[in-house]
Amino acid sequence: MEEALGLLQQHGDDARVIAGGQSLVPAMNLRMATPGMLVDLAGIDALSALDVAGDGSLIAGAMVTHNRFLRDDRVSSGWPAIGYAIRHVAHEQIRNRGTVGGSLCHADPAAEWAAVCLLLDAEMQVMSRDGERTVAADSFIKGVYDTTLAPGELLSRIRFPAPLRGWCWGFHEIARRHGDFALAGALVGLGVDENSVVTAARLVVFAVEDRARRLDAVLSDIVGRGVAEIDGELAGLSAAAAIDPRSDLHASAELRSHLVHVCVMRALAAAMERLPGVRN
Numbered sequence: 001m002e003e004a005l006g007l008l009q010q011h012g013d014d015a016r017v018i019a020g021g022q023s024l025v026p027a028m029n030l031r032m033a034t035p036g037m038l039v040d041l042a043g044i045d046a047l048s049a050l051d052v053a054g055d056g057s058l059i060a061g062a063m064v065t066h067n068r069f070l071r072d073d074r075v076s077s078g079w080p081a082i083g084y085a086i087r088h089v090a091h092e093q094i095r096n097r098g099t100v101g102g103s104l105c106h107a108d109p110a111a112e113w114a115a116v117c118l119l120l121d122a123e124m125q126v127m128s129r130d131g132e133r134t135v136a137a138d139s140f141i142k143g144v145y146d147t148t149l150a151p152g153e154l155l156s157r158i159r160f161p162a163p164l165r166g167w168c169w170g171f172h173e174i175a176r177r178h179g180d181f182a183l184a185g186a187l188v189g190l191g192v193d194e195n196s197v198v199t200a201a202r203l204v205v206f207a208v209e210d211r212a213r214r215l216d217a218v219l220s221d222i223v224g225r226g227v228a229e230i231d232g233e234l235a236g237l238s239a240a241a242a243i244d245p246r247s248d249l250h251a252s253a254e255l256r257s258h259l260v261h262v263c264v265m266r267a268l269a270a271a272m273e274r275l276p277g278v279r280n
């Protein structure tokens with residue numbers, strides 16, 4: 001770690017960290033990135049640790065691969081939303097090499113990790129030769145391929161708070177082909193009490209604006225009501241009205257708006273299928 005941080009400080013803007021290489025190497029092939037110095041994090045064991053801390057939170061080193069999360073029983077039982085979303089990242093081979101830290105630092109607006117971190121209120125630990133700082137998920141990504149990281153800094157680990165009791169989660173994304181980046185996606189979390197009343201609700205949409213966004217206000221109407229009263233159609237329409245979707249060569253803003261409506265409806269339905277006592 002000392003050596004990596006020293007090289008990053010010494011070479012400043014000219015240095016790039018390489019993690020799984022699944023986004024950086026294609027960018028270098030296309031000459032979209034031409035770093036003079038690559039700092040490979042693969043040999044730093046601390047960055048590959050995946051642990052549950054004493055307070056019940058999940059601490060993931062930045063170099064933990066997508067597939068390690070998917071194969072970890074502690075993750076699937078405590079933080080199931082991670083699995084629901086991350087199995088949609090690319091293909092098996094890419095998930096074997098690509099890392100959570102690489103995905104967050106690459107900051108593609110369609111990346112599932114940024115959405116999961118927002119939904120679960122994750123915190124990012126950032127390190128440099130000058131020390132460490134903690135950044136909330138909402139502040140880590142600033143825009144398309146743009147993060148809060150300054151030259152000389154690297155993302156060392158991500159902390160996911162302890163599992164929430166009585167919560168269920170739903171995910172839905174729409175991509176042209178399985179493994180492609182999503183054209184739109186949504187993640188929903190519902191806190192439900194023993195009387196089947198919704199006590200809290202979270203919503204994240206991604207792949208539609210320049211970064212993933214929490215839209216809990218869209219679901220505020222369902223808080224305090226019974227789950228049987230949840231109107232998915234209305235929630236989908238409200239989410240579509242709350243976003244400012246971008247157009248690119250993959251989809252127009254109008255199409256993305258429609259897809260958000262559909263994704264929110266389906267993510268909500270998926271969460272309700274997993275209500276505690278039903279199938280959780």
Ligand code: FAD
Pocket residue numbers: 016017018019020021022023024025026041062063088089090091094097098099100101102103105106110111112113149153154155156179180181182
């Ligand atoms: P790298 O490619 O090694 O690095 C990416 C960037 O992050 C670089 O700028 C690098 O300098 C920086 N970086 C990496 N780690 C750190 C760190 N710890 N601190 C500071 N900077 C760091 N992703 C999705 O989310 N969803 C998809 O559907 C999807 N589909 C894909 C399809 C294809 C065909 C391919 C090739 C990739 C796809 N990806 C997708 C991207 C994939 O998830 C990558 O694994 C991920 O974006 C980058 O992770 P990496 O570890 O390979 O990072």
